[in-house]
Amino acid sequence: MEPEPEPSSPQEPQESQELDVELILDGLNKVQRDAVVSDAEVLQILAPPGSGKTRTLTSRVAYMLANGMSPSNIIVATFTNKASKEMKERISKMIGGGLEHRLIIGTFHSIATKYLRKYGHLIGLPKEFGIADTGDSSNVISRIIKRNKYSTMDGSDAGNVRSRISTLKAKMQSVDDYIASQKKANSTDEFSKIYDQYEKELKNSNLLDFDDLLLRCLDLLRAHPLCVSNIESVLIDEFQDTNLVQFDLMCLFAQRRNKITIVGDPDQSIYGFRAAEIGNLKTMQQVYPNTIVLNLEENYRSAAAILNCSLEVIQQDKARPQKGITPTHQLGTSPVLRKLPSPHFEAQWIVQEILRLRALTGNMFTFDDIAILVRSAGLARDIEPQMNNQRIPYRLIAGTKFFERQEVKPVLDYLRVIIDPNNSEALARVVNIPKRRLGSKSVEGLVAEAHKRGISIWTLICKGVRGDLKFEAPISKLGEQSLCQFIKVIKDIRKLLESAELAMKHDIAPIIQSLLDKIGYRAHIENMQKPGEERWVHVEELIEQATEFCNNLAAGFDDDLPDSDADAVVIEESTISIALGRFLANAALATVKESPEAENSQASEGVLTISTIHNAKGLEWPIVFVPGCYTGSIPHSRSEDTDEERRLLYVAMTRAQVLLYLSYPSELRDRKSGDKQESNLCTFLAEDKLKPLMKSAGPKISLAVIEEFGKIMGRECPTIEKIQETTKAANLPNRDDYVPSDDPSVNNYGTYTENEFQEDYDDDFDDHEGYNSRNSYSRTTTTRNYNQSSTSAYNRSNSYSTNRTTMTTAFSAQSTTIQGFRSANSHMHSLVNSQLEAEVDVRRVAFKRKSDGISGDNNDTKQSQSKSVKQKTDSKSKPKPKNTLANYFQKAPVKETDALPETRTGTSAPEPATKGPTLTKPPKQEKYIYLSSSPERPPPRNEIINQNHHLQEQMRRNPPVSNFTSVSGMVNGSSYMAPTTMSRMAGNTANAGSSTSRPASAVPLKTLGMRRSMSGWNDRHGTKK
């Protein structure tokens, strides 16, 4: 029952859709447009940071939709769930109609979960499988180690073992493969035993870990291609960070039509530690010989000075091919590299500098515009107290996730048990919460006994308390009594769930409530928390989230897969327990790092972001601080791949739009001794070449500098009046002369005489001439126009035209005044006293705009007003998307909802696949030779050096013996069996996939020279050590 032929005719685009197409293409440059409309079957868009990759990919999805492709026939894999949310929002702005809700979009893991939920039964997967997060996995492993009393490890190695196992699984090495690859039984034998038992334990508990989600989905789609027979197009963002399993999944998703678009940047691959496989780029070209590569080279994000520095860093990777980035913005302010005495003062400096910048620019920046990016979550701890000191609102995106919080996690575990009492992992964790006199001995005993008897803990304790068996585990009288109560609670809540189901309720919150009441959770939490902590609010927050989740589900914003050919066997289930299961899966895969409630608290000045660099991937901010640039942090002392650390720094630097601050403490406190310890500037920044490109302290802010900021950010500059006002109020000198000190009586900027202070401003505003006129009507002429096309909707300056004429008048009038001012004070006076009084109307307008701003962002530009409107619409649901995604296509009117032909309920037939995205009017019918805009091009494909483990694996196991076999062969087997690659692969096979067992005789292929000859964008750099 292969689904049949191409549907007779593709849906003709209707008029409204043609309109959409213009909207979608608006504001894109030539190459971007070509990429969006390309009818290439397999397209790779490889480009540097800030070149609009994500934007292009988003537009391409929108374009497909606008051309009538059904959203449920499109798979889009993003790197985080947050990113997919943002992408959906942007697509919605471009084409509207709610189509985006029906896209199959999410991380690989969440997409895989959807498929497994729906079709897992086809491969024998129990229907309500749970997802084991990292903590669950470590617990299982820790228990295995303890139970077996292994000699080479103890419980504290669990984390390590877990990540080793994960890496193996991500490389598709099953236990058997692993054992086979170990020459003889030795100390690693214990490891393979753990691996083996781990897999079995997960299975017994009906759990899948993150890697299993992908691997099982692979199994599913291989055995049942019909599940994805409807898929017409597969698109992947951040492809450089996909692993081998994800690559195969991509191929399988696309197996029906082989239409794939990926975007990525080898220089930004920073997840090698998670088995990301940069070789996927080349594998893809080999598996799909019809791959077309496009390069985008213009950077729209950062000031050129920032790009110059960043490039200087990434180019230190000698194996990296030269590639071009063309700045579209002016030089801007030099990045700052400042050394401070300690992490504490580093943080203090950052905060002072933030305050100084805001004040001296007339609050041109809100806290939303600022990010502090750190290598590791721990570094944020130095910064947080300083933020609190100065009352700067911030959100921390690092470290513990919301759902992992001590007070939140047990609630989720209880719910897991309620859904599936045989989930022994979860049960073991909560059976003694709150305290039930079942200590570690009892619980360990129960776990061991259940394991021995081959039953779940739940079954064991039920039988035990009933007297059907006698506990071997040491359970006290009291313990046994409370065990009874525990069982009763679980049973009661399960009954409650059943009756809620019968009553057709959909909200799980009341169920959670009554669970928590029954176990006295609130008292428990409040008992254990330290004074001053308010942990219970997080539990309340969780309940609210549950309600919101259920409402969304009920409202049809669910993440159900569309029905497809394999749907003969759909399992009908009652809804509320489905809701609960979904909620838990969602929690396991979620990336939410903070209590979402923090979001609502502040308003007008925005919220600053403190984030790990990893979490900042794909985002951008006007101002970026990267503290902790010392050897040991960047590159991290525990990292194994220095090149990856360098790329990490590169990613951090390229997040910045106008101002980049790098810093490091010259002394660290030794953890153990508390002694001071010298630290050295990160080697990547110590290069001589970088010196002339950076300044040792923050910039002096002049009108010219402010103007530059405005141009680069595409934002209106504050009035001089405003600048003077905030400057005066802050009473800070216009220099980064910060002096480290905690003494409140010491001014961190030293002592300034009134004269000195004024001189700063005299200098500062000396170059003001023309400021006003430049910043009113002539902005577009001073801003470089990047778009060939004159239809640039992305010309940011036209997004705030409303008051322009009025303001211009005001500025012109002012400029005569300003000519002569001597200081901040005198300027203020002049403004207040004279000329402006003639401009009462204008001031009223300005005031009006300011107060408008108060309701949303405080920034009184037109642009930020429209931004705040946008934020209002989605503020409830999530951490605010950063600016990267915020400003796309804001003005795109929402198209009237097209009546959707398909119904989305029941088990209707899959939607017919339309015939590819039809090009209604491709800009030009030229062949895509854009391999092009960059100087060097990829070589003919069959000359590409194979350095890819994946293919080597193919070769090595022939015939495949493993549980995991690659799919790529079936997609286009012949393509990589070409003799040219064959021989190379044979030569490389000795190294295949294993760094541990490289024979000394097999000299690793030094491919440096050859790599250099390859074109840039296909390749990051050479073989890993």
Added chain:
DNA sequence: AGCCTCCCACTTTTT
């Protein structure tokens, strides 16, 4: 045996 408290060692990055 549980449970509490104190102390020590350790703290990369994450779906």
Added chain:
DNA sequence: GTGGGAGGCT
């Protein structure tokens, strides 16, 4: 800041 281990008390 926290998790695991040791020791003392119930």
